[in-house]
Structure formats: C-alpha cells, structure tokens
Amino acid sequence: MHYVVITDSSGLAAALAGLAGEKDDITVIVPGSQPFAGFKKALPQGRCAMRRMQALKKVRSAGTERVVVCLTRGVANMLNKVRAVLPSAPALVVETGVIPKAERQRLAAIPDTAVIAAAALFRPAVMNQWKLLELHKRIAVMRQCVDPDRPLWILTQNDPDPDAIGSALALTRLLGRSRRTTPVVTLKGVSRNENISMISLLGIKVKTVTAAALRRAEQIALVDVQPSFFRQDIGNVRIVIDHHPQTEPCDAPYVDIQAGYGATSSMMVEYLDAAGFKLNTRLATALYYAVKTDTLLFGRGVSAEDFRAFSGLWPLADHELISRMERPRLRSHEVNVFIRALKHHHVERGALFVSLGRLHKEDLVPRLADFVLQIGNAEFALVWGNFGKLTTFAARAVDPRIDAGETMRRAFGHLGSAGGHGEMARATMPGKALAADLGVRGEGRITAEIKKRVLRIIAAQKRSATKK
Ligand SMILES: [Mn+2]
Missing domain, CATH: 3.90.1640.10 (inorganic pyrophosphatase (n-terminal core))
Known part of the structure; x- marks a missing residue:
C-alpha cells in the first residue's frame, strides 16, 4: 500500500504516518513552504519520503494508494486536486478543528472520502490507557x-x-x-x-x-x-x-x-x-x-x-x-424430576410455576428453571424445591419489564437470602419460615400462596414499566 499523507501539521505527521502499516510506503506532502525539519524528526526513516505540492501532480495511480489529508484550511480544494491524479483512491480527512458547514457539504460530494475527528483516532487507545492506569492503582490497593x-x-x-x-x-x-x-x-x-x-x-x-x-x-x-x-x-x-x-x-x-x-x-x-x-x-x-x-x-x-x-x-x-x-449427565432420579416438572407445571398470566417437592440435589432447581422456560410462551418461570430443611427458589424472566432479582427480594428477602439479576435470581430460606410467613400448610396451599404473592409483584413491575 502507498500512503499519500498531505498535512501542514508537523505535530500530527507522525500520528498520521502511523495509520500506514509497517510495510507500507509513505509520501508526506507538505503544502506551502514550511521547513521539512520539524516533520523529518517525527517520521519513520527509510520508507517515508518528504515532498512539496508539485509532487502531487507526478503521482501515478497504481491502484494501491490511500490518501490521508489533515489541513487547517482548504481541505475540499486539496481533495479536488487529489482526485485529478488519483480519481478513486480512498481518502480519509482527519479533522483537527471545525470544518465550516459549506466545506463539509463540498467534502460530502467528493466520492470515496470519509471524515474523522483526530480525537476519534486517539480515543480507543487513550481510554484503554486510562483504564490500565486506574487498574494499576486498584491492584496496588488490593495487594495492600x-x-x-x-x-x-x-x-x-x-x-x-x-x-x-x-x-x-x-x-x-x-x-x-x-x-x-x-x-x-x-x-x-x-x-x-x-x-x-x-x-x-x-x-x-x-x-x-x-x-x-x-x-x-x-x-x-x-x-x-x-x-x-x-x-x-x-x-x-x-x-x-x-x-x-x-x-x-x-x-x-x-x-x-x-x-x-x-x-x-x-x-x-x-x-x-x-x-x-x-x-x-x-x-x-x-x-x-x-x-x-x-x-x-x-x-x-x-x-x-x-x-x-x-x-x-x-x-x-x-x-x-x-x-x-458442557455435557453434564442426568442420573435416573434426576430424569424423574424433569418429568415431574413437565407434568405438574402451572401457567398463569404468562408466568410458569413448578413445585418440585423433595430433592436429593439442590442444583436441580436452577436447571429446571432454565428448562421450563422453553414451555409454551412463558415470560417468567419460578421453580422451587425442598432440600433438607431449606426451600430454594430459582426465577427466570425473559420479559424485560420483569426483574427476577427484585421479585425474589420482595417476595422472600425477609425470610432468607434472596436476589440476583433482572433475568435470573434465586432465594433460599428455611421451609418452616416460608410456611409460617405464608400462613398455610400443605404443598397445594403453599403453592397457591406463592403464586399469588409473586404474581402480584410481577403485575406491579409491569404496570410501572409500562408507565415509564
Ligand atoms: Mn457471576
């Protein structure tokens, strides 16, 4: 690739030449009569030639040119001159100040030309460095x-x-x-x-x-x-x-x-x-x-x-x-829990509820929550089961108006640990505390009370999301 860099800024010349790859040739054209000295110091030796404006006329298109223009004024005029010798070479205008509106319109009419602010060239690298400096500080604090x-x-x-x-x-x-x-x-x-x-x-x-x-x-x-x-x-x-x-x-x-x-x-x-x-x-x-x-x-x-x-x-x-x-195995008693969930789920107002009863392994609760969300058009799923003396809930939400973490905190936060993200959340509490809080006994009535409580919270979330 042959880069033709036209600039009157010795300060930016090195950065602009840096847009070329390591194996590319670079011709830097400096309009006017500015001395080359300031440019030469900054530019890579060996593959970078310094030229005056007359040289532009002598450029012969080989189809491998790319043009970079960075001037304080007269950008559109310059590009028109470039187009006379390199009619279709892609050109990048690097803007350092504010290009007047009329000139911007003229630039927009010149084909194969893009305008980019100088700050945008540096920004990704600079942001990365700010972040690294911040992280260095944090790591030092952490180690202390x-x-x-x-x-x-x-x-x-x-x-x-x-x-x-x-x-x-x-x-x-x-x-x-x-x-x-x-x-x-x-x-x-x-x-x-x-x-x-x-x-x-x-x-x-x-x-x-x-x-x-x-x-x-x-x-x-x-x-x-x-x-x-x-x-x-x-x-x-x-x-x-x-x-x-x-x-x-x-x-x-x-x-x-x-x-x-x-x-x-x-x-x-x-x-x-x-x-x-x-x-x-x-x-x-x-x-x-x-x-x-x-x-x-x-x-x-x-x-x-x-x-x-x-x-x-x-x-x-x-x-x-x-x-x-990623290929977890299901044991036969675990398969039975999946079957139970498929048989005994309830759907009400787009929310799916499954009570798994007694479990040998607590991890089946979140797995089932992921699984049952595939049933019908459920936008929310709540699965729970008893493991030892504890009851564990896993919630999943695909409706963006529903915040699963918030739902778990509001419904069960006062009974044990509850929380998570908007899309997935969990809660765990002693089974006895849950039954006492709901004020009922027996699996059927407990399930009914859980549904009532959670549906009320979800309905409120949907209402306030719709208002916003
Ligand atoms: Mn995590």
Whole structure:
C-alpha cells in the first residue's frame, strides 16, 4: 500500500504516518513552504519520503494508494486536486478543528472520502490507557489489603458456579499466591453436574467449610458474591469483587462491584491483563468457561468488557476440555424430576410455576428453571424445591419489564437470602419460615400462596414499566 499523507501539521505527521502499516510506503506532502525539519524528526526513516505540492501532480495511480489529508484550511480544494491524479483512491480527512458547514457539504460530494475527528483516532487507545492506569492503582490497593504471609481464604457463593471458581483461580494468581495458602472455600459444596465436571477436569479443589471455621479464618476474599448474601457473620473479609447489583453497603477494605459486567471473571481478566500476566491454558479455560456460562453465551447481561475478555480468552482456552464440561449427565432420579416438572407445571398470566417437592440435589432447581422456560410462551418461570430443611427458589424472566432479582427480594428477602439479576435470581430460606410467613400448610396451599404473592409483584413491575 502507498500512503499519500498531505498535512501542514508537523505535530500530527507522525500520528498520521502511523495509520500506514509497517510495510507500507509513505509520501508526506507538505503544502506551502514550511521547513521539512520539524516533520523529518517525527517520521519513520527509510520508507517515508518528504515532498512539496508539485509532487502531487507526478503521482501515478497504481491502484494501491490511500490518501490521508489533515489541513487547517482548504481541505475540499486539496481533495479536488487529489482526485485529478488519483480519481478513486480512498481518502480519509482527519479533522483537527471545525470544518465550516459549506466545506463539509463540498467534502460530502467528493466520492470515496470519509471524515474523522483526530480525537476519534486517539480515543480507543487513550481510554484503554486510562483504564490500565486506574487498574494499576486498584491492584496496588488490593495487594495492600491482604497480608501475603498469612493464609487467605477465597469464599464463593454456596454451590459455586464456573464464574466463582474461575474468579477465585484468577485472584490467587493476581495476588501471586500459592494454592496451599489460598484455598477456595464454600459453605455448601459443589453439586451442579457441570460445576463438578469443571472442577475435576481442571484439577481444582473447592473445600467445604463450616461457618464457625470461616469466622476464625485470618483473611477472607469474596468473589462473585457479596457479604450480604450470607445473612451471617463471615469473619474478616478483606476483598470483595463481584458483578451482582449491590443491595447493601459493604465495608471491606477493598471492594470492586461492577454490576454492568456479565461475569466477575471478565473483571478478573482485566486485572490480570493490567498486571501483565500471561494466562496459562488452565486459567484461560476456566475463565473462558466462566464468561461463557455466566452470560449464557451472551444471551443476557453482557457488556463490551465481557466481549473483550471472551475474545482475548478464546485463542488460549482448551475447547476440547470445555465441550467435555458442557455435557453434564442426568442420573435416573434426576430424569424423574424433569418429568415431574413437565407434568405438574402451572401457567398463569404468562408466568410458569413448578413445585418440585423433595430433592436429593439442590442444583436441580436452577436447571429446571432454565428448562421450563422453553414451555409454551412463558415470560417468567419460578421453580422451587425442598432440600433438607431449606426451600430454594430459582426465577427466570425473559420479559424485560420483569426483574427476577427484585421479585425474589420482595417476595422472600425477609425470610432468607434472596436476589440476583433482572433475568435470573434465586432465594433460599428455611421451609418452616416460608410456611409460617405464608400462613398455610400443605404443598397445594403453599403453592397457591406463592403464586399469588409473586404474581402480584410481577403485575406491579409491569404496570410501572409500562408507565415509564
Ligand atoms: Mn457471576
């Protein structure tokens, strides 16, 4: 490619020449009689020729030219001169000041020409640098919040998902810690089949600990969850990194909550990148799987940052391993729960309700919630089941007027932990407390009361969304 750069700005000459590739030839044409000296210093030696205006007439089109024009005045006139020798070469006008309206109209009439503001050329790179500088500062603060010589427990939500697990691995790396002094812990084990297969395929240890042990832990970091989720004292929390909407203040020394992100792992990828870490296959695979599953392959709650993290991880991840993680198996008693849900769901005003009764595994509740949303035209699904003494709800919403997280908080927030995103949310509470709160006994009547309460909240959300 041959770049013809016409500019009267020695300050911008280097930036404009930088629009050419490393193997391209560049001819810089300086109108008027400005000395070349100021230009020469800034431009790449060897493949860059300096010329006066007369040279433009001698340019012979080889069909590989691109023209860049950056002038303080007379841009349209210049382009007309360019068109006389290079009738169809694509031309880019880099605007530094304000081009008068009349001149803009003349430019619009010249074919194969685009106008771009100089600021727009620099903006992406500059924004990236601002962000890196900010992240460097944050990482320094984060590192000061933990004692490197004492154990640090990384606590995830109950039944951690790939995002929690990926984020925990990333934090261990970011803090330069070993697996031995930085165990990943949970209060309630890992039960979903996909998560179990992720952990075993990547050789990750997630340790189940008691609440009492947690309170005695020297230092704790929370990833993909906030202290308010636990509804109990969880001891010395030093770091909180999460992407769930913040519902209660959080007073840990280091808090980074970005509700705009589709996954905490996307935040962790930015941290690792800013800290200059190269990701190994294991960590990249964990983070890739995390971003993919937490955003349901970008079907919900996804930001430009998630896309950037995802595309950066894609070439590094082990895709064969991921397809093995993605094929969870159903055991026969689990198949029966699916059949039960298909047989016994109720639909009312576009909302689908399924009570699963007693369960061997709590993870079936969210899986069924994803599954039943495929039935009919449901815009909202609420699935619940009893596991031990607890009742767990999973809500899914496809109607943008319905906020599943808000619905769970309003319906059950006073009974236990409840919350989540607009599209997906959960709530867990003692079964006894739920029955007492609803004021009825027996599965049928409890179901009826739950439906009534949730439908009332959804109806109010739809009304206020329609008003807006
Ligand atoms: Mn997450």
